[in-house]
C-alpha cells in the first residue's frame with residue numbers, strides 16, 4: 001500500500017471487488033458473446049492504453065490536451081471561483097493538472113477511483129504539486145452512487161470532471177444514467193465538464209482503433225491473456241483477432257474479438273465453444289455531434305452551457321449545467 005501524505009484524507013467507500021469470473025462466464029453464455037471493457041485495464045492493459053494514446057492515428061488524447069491547453073483558463077472562468085472539483089478516475093493525467101493550475105480559488109479536489117493504489121499514488125503526486133488545494137480522494141466505484149466528503153471551506157459549486165471520452169465507452173442509456181447520477185451528485189447550481197469525441201470521417205475514426213503498429217490489437221487481445229493469467233483459461237491468442245469497425249448509424253466504434261476458427265476454450269473450468277468467425281463484443285466507443293450531446297444532456301436533466309473544441313472540431317469538452 002503506498003504511503004499517504006498526512007494531509008490527504010481518504011474516504012474509503014470500500015467498493016465491491018469485481019467478479020471477473022462471474023462477469024466473464026455470463027458474457028460468454030450470452031448470444032452474441034460479449035466481455036466487459038472494464039476488464040481491459042489490468043497493469044498490462046493500462047500500460048498498453050498509454051501506448052495507444054501515443055499512436056499517430058489515436059488523435060483523441062492529443063486533441064483533448066490541445067483543447068485544455070488553449071481553453072483551460074476560459075473553462076476556469078466559466079466554472080467560477082470556489083469550485084469543489086470531483087474527478088471520475090484517478091486524475092493521473094495532464095488534463096487534470098492543466099485545469100487545477102487555472103481554477104480560481106478551488107475549495108477541494110475530489111478524485112473518485114475504484115483502485116485504492118492508483119488513487120493514492122496519483123493524489124499524492126497532485127498534493128505535492130498543488131499544496132494549496134485540499135485533496136479529498138474517495139475510493140469508490142463511480143458507476144454507483146457516491147457520497148462526497150465535505151471540504152474545510154463550503155464550496156460555491158460542485159463540478160464533476162470526466163475527461164477522455166470515457167463516457168463514450170458506455171451505451172447511450174447507461175451514459176444518460178451516469179450523467180443523471182452526476183447531476184444528482186453536483187446538486188442545483190453544479191455542473192459536469194466532460195470530454196467527448198466527435199463524429200467525423202469514418203476512415204479517421206477506424207484508423208484510430210486499428211493503429212498500424214498493432215498496439216490497439218494487442219490491448220484488445222490482452223483481455224484474453226488476462227483471462228489466461230487470472231482464470232486459468234487457455235485462449236490461444238493466435239487464433240483470435242481484434243476487429244474495430246465504425247457503425248455510422250449508431251455513431252460508434254464497435255470492437256470485437258473474433259475467433260479465426262472453430263475452437264473450444266476452457267475458462268474457469270468450463271468449456272466454451274467458438275464458431276469460425278464468431279465475434280465477441282468487447283467495447284463501444286461512441287462519437288457525438290453537438291445535437292447528440294444536447295439530446296443526451298437533456299435526457300439526464302442537464303443543459304449544454306459551453307462547448308470547447310479544437311480548430312478541426314475533432315474532439316469536444318462540454319460544460320453541462322444543472
Ligand code: AVI
Pocket residue numbers: 052060164165166168169209216283284285
Ligand atoms: C478509454 N477510452 C475512451 C478509449 C476509447 O477511445 O474508447 C479506450 C480505447 N479502446 C481502444 N482504444 C482506446
